[in-house]
Amino acid sequence: MEKTENCSAATTDEQEIHYRGIKAMPYVIGNETFEKLGTTGTSNNLLVYLTTIFNMKSISATNLVNVFNGTCNLATLIGAFLSDTYFGRYTTLGFASISSFLGMVLLTLTAAVSKLHPPACNKSSENGTCDGPTPWQMTFLLSGLGLMVMGAGGIRPCNLAFGADQFNPETKSGKRGITSFFNWYYFTYTFAMMVSLTIIVYVQSDVSWAWGLAIPAFMMFLSCLMFFIGTKMYVKVKPQGSPITSVIQVIIAAVRKRKLKQPDEPWISLFNHIPKASINSKLAYSDQFRFLNKAAILTPEDKINSDGSAMNPWKLCSLQKVEEIKCLIRVVPIWASGIIYSVAMVQQQTYVVFQAIQSDRYLGHTGFNIPAASFGIFTMIGVTIWIPIYDRLIVPWLQKYTKKEGGITLLQKMSIGMVLAIITMFISAIVEDRRRALALSNPIGIDSKKRSISSLSTMWLIPQLTLIGLSEAFTLIGLIEFYYKQFPENMRSIAGSFTFIGLALSSYLSSFLISVVHKISERSQTGDWLPEDLNKGKLDYFYYLVAGLEVMNLGYFIMCANWYKYKEGGSTGNGVEGDNDMVKLQSDGV
Numbered sequence: 001m002e003k004t005e006n007c008s009a010a011t012t013d014e015q016e017i018h019y020r021g022i023k024a025m026p027y028v029i030g031n032e033t034f035e036k037l038g039t040t041g042t043s044n045n046l047l048v049y050l051t052t053i054f055n056m057k058s059i060s061a062t063n064l065v066n067v068f069n070g071t072c073n074l075a076t077l078i079g080a081f082l083s084d085t086y087f088g089r090y091t092t093l094g095f096a097s098i099s100s101f102l103g104m105v106l107l108t109l110t111a112a113v114s115k116l117h118p119p120a121c122n123k124s125s126e127n128g129t130c131d132g133p134t135p136w137q138m139t140f141l142l143s144g145l146g147l148m149v150m151g152a153g154g155i156r157p158c159n160l161a162f163g164a165d166q167f168n169p170e171t172k173s174g175k176r177g178i179t180s181f182f183n184w185y186y187f188t189y190t191f192a193m194m195v196s197l198t199i200i201v202y203v204q205s206d207v208s209w210a211w212g213l214a215i216p217a218f219m220m221f222l223s224c225l226m227f228f229i230g231t232k233m234y235v236k237v238k239p240q241g242s243p244i245t246s247v248i249q250v251i252i253a254a255v256r257k258r259k260l261k262q263p264d265e266p267w268i269s270l271f272n273h274i275p276k277a278s279i280n281s282k283l284a285y286s287d288q289f290r291f292l293n294k295a296a297i298l299t300p301e302d303k304i305n306s307d308g309s310a311m312n313p314w315k316l317c318s319l320q321k322v323e324e325i326k327c328l329i330r331v332v333p334i335w336a337s338g339i340i341y342s343v344a345m346v347q348q349q350t351y352v353v354f355q356a357i358q359s360d361r362y363l364g365h366t367g368f369n370i371p372a373a374s375f376g377i378f379t380m381i382g383v384t385i386w387i388p389i390y391d392r393l394i395v396p397w398l399q400k401y402t403k404k405e406g407g408i409t410l411l412q413k414m415s416i417g418m419v420l421a422i423i424t425m426f427i428s429a430i431v432e433d434r435r436r437a438l439a440l441s442n443p444i445g446i447d448s449k450k451r452s453i454s455s456l457s458t459m460w461l462i463p464q465l466t467l468i469g470l471s472e473a474f475t476l477i478g479l480i481e482f483y484y485k486q487f488p489e490n491m492r493s494i495a496g497s498f499t500f501i502g503l504a505l506s507s508y509l510s511s512f513l514i515s516v517v518h519k520i521s522e523r524s525q526t527g528d529w530l531p532e533d534l535n536k537g538k539l540d541y542f543y544y545l546v547a548g549l550e551v552m553n554l555g556y557f558i559m560c561a562n563w564y565k566y567k568e569g570g571s572t573g574n575g576v577e578g579d580n581d582m583v584k585l586q587s588d589g590v
Helices: 025-044 046-052 058-112 135-155 159-164 172-207 209-229 244-256 290-296 319-347 351-357 372-402 410-441 458-486 489-521 539-563 580-587
Strands: 008-010 016-018
Touching (some): 025 135, 025 159, 025 209, 046 172, 046 351, 046 372, 172 209, 172 372, 319 410, 319 539, 351 410, 351 458, 410 539, 458 489
16 A cells, blocks of 8 residues: 655645545545446436336437437536636536436436336236326436436546546655556446446346435435545645637637738747746647648737737737647547447447347346346456457567557557447347347247347347447547547646547437438338337348448548647657757747
8 A cells, every 4th residue: 555645735825735645535436436336327227217117119218318328428528617617626526426416316216206207018008008208207307317417527527637636746656646546446437337237237127226226326425425525635626727718719819810921930930938837748830720820920919928928818829829729620530530430339338228128138047137238247348358458468569560659559549449340230230130030930028018029148249249348448448548648738638528528429429310210211111120129120220321330430530540640749840859049939939
């Protein structure tokens, strides 16, 4: 165990920061662990809850889950902005934790109080039709989900950074403490996910939905309790403004000076004051997006402060700031390809659950019926097993031949994951074709909605779930690392939000795609591809459609990867390191 942190650093107002380090970590980790125990199992099993307790059609339930997941991820951008600009991480996390708890309580009430959900199918009708939720029941449900969205928007972008804030980054022990915190963070995250996808999902699906939702709500209460108990120990970093403001300033300044002529040697003649307190590394001049360079043209009307900075940053921005915005813009096409890639991931989280419901879920001859939502654990197992193998065995082997850090570039790594996603969708289609054939020819039973249960074992779903896990290890984790390395240091909170925003838009895109396919196919000769009863549809056709979309996306990604220029350190426009005169000019604000 590492020695407890108790270091201090002077702030600008001569106050001291007392870093508690390891002493504060149990409260931060406890908050994160109980939060994941409270929300993960519920969100993963929400599809089953909506179709079995709220009697929603599979299309409606899938779209609602996609919108819910997408909005949770999209809300992280708002949460990160409010945290960085106004409230700080402590206040944002505290408010978000309480919001998640209240949302879980409302969701629990929808299961525990009979008037807050529709009557069961076998009580409302004998012909297999079910009464749907009333407007008031849906309003109550959506209110709970809305509070959970607010909670996710504040917790996801702040909890990891808040934990790192508790250690002094200027000392060796503090740096070791941050590494230790990250290790424990991901360990407890994985532990919470596995418990949620097994024990909590089992209680919800096979024991009682009321108890199955009450337990996560209580876990969320413990999460809030753990967080606020450690209040006096926490380092609370004050908000210093969002870097999003810098993006807007560069764009507005460039538009204002759009009629000015581009200089012949912009890396020398453009305004380029770099504050001494800046945490960003100096960037080399790049010739892409030259229009933005006009924001750094110094005119007689522009006033300079005594420290060399621009008096009005809405009219004059430094070349360094312009290059930082270029880094952001260059990433956008790669980010867009990640949105389409994640559509394949979304299908393994939604329609696979419906496949499992209409398949043989018994574990051998034990008589144990595996909950449909629990199969998502195989995706995690795939990631967990593959990462150490790749990191410890494959990367060192590749480095011997390529002489590159990581063995291959980040963009090459992402392309491998995209190929695996395509293979995953083809396998998914083949398995679904076989599942439907056996359901029609050799069913083992009928569920409460009069749907035949296929004799195909749900174990046949494991290959596609494991393979999408491997795909995530390449592409999704590659994207996270890509954003972290290619964004300027002060934009790393935005970099974290980029991942969640991409996942959000993937959920929305998937929901849109499902709705379009459903409306078009129900009027076709082949019939509805995505009906309530999968045995009457063509889900395999939909999987082939997604595979085709992924193939086109791979081609688009390869074009973007060939165009992309990795971020480089401080140099002149021709790639040669700047001389002393260049450094002096920059320090003088010229």
